[in-house]
Amino acid sequence: MNPKDDTRRDSAVRRLDALSxxxxxxxxxxxxxxxxxxxxxxxxxxxxxxxxxxLMSAYIVVQAxxxxxxxxxxxxxxxxxxxxAVVGAIPFAGDLFDAWFKANARNVRLLRQExxxxxxxxxxxxxxxxxxxxxxxxxxxxxGWLAISVIQALWQAIT
Numbered sequence: 001m002n003p004k005d006d007t008r009r010d011s012a013v014r015r016l017d018a019l020s021x022x023x024x025x026x027x028x029x030x031x032x033x034x035x036x037x038x039x040x041x042x043x044x045x046x047x048x049x050x051x052x053x054x055l056m057s058a059y060i061v062v063q064a065x066x067x068x069x070x071x072x073x074x075x076x077x078x079x080x081x082x083x084x085a086v087v088g089a090i091p092f093a094g095d096l097f098d099a100w101f102k103a104n105a106r107n108v109r110l111l112r113q114e115x116x117x118x119x120x121x122x123x124x125x126x127x128x129x130x131x132x133x134x135x136x137x138x139x140x141x142x143x144g145w146l147a148i149s150v151i152q153a154l155w156q157a158i159t
Contacts, residue, residue: 012066012067024103050085050143058139060104064107067115089147
């Protein structure tokens with residue numbers, strides 16, 4: 001890999017680190033050494049919050065695929081996003097889970113481990129990137145359907 005590619009890769013990983021930090025660890029919990037991020041906060045907005053958080057998480061996985069992360073790590077990343085998205089769709093309890101699980105931080109850590117291991121990454125494949133995007137679209141669609149179902153059930157219980 002030439003130095004220009006290394007610089008681009010390092011710059012991309014720094015951006016993903018920053019996004020992960022904002023989404024998962026940017027807000028200290030007073031009186032503790034615990035932190036949470038905007039993912040848990042925006043998740044409090046029914047439907048929109050979970051979708052927005054999942055899109056940010058999906059962005060990290062797509063960028064990992066573009067950076068050449070191996071399929072095994074990409075599958076783990078997609079599963080992390082899926083778990084957080086599905087459980088996160090549960091009102092209030094899901095937001096607490098988001099604050100604890102921190103899929104974005106997990107995924108950036110996985111990416112960094114792969115990038116630090118010589119020979120573990122390779123040139124990204126359009127097919128792999130498209131497969132990751134398809135898997136994430138399926139997850140987001142399922143979460144959207146679950147969110148709509150929960151909101152409808154809550155509305156029916158209220159009225």
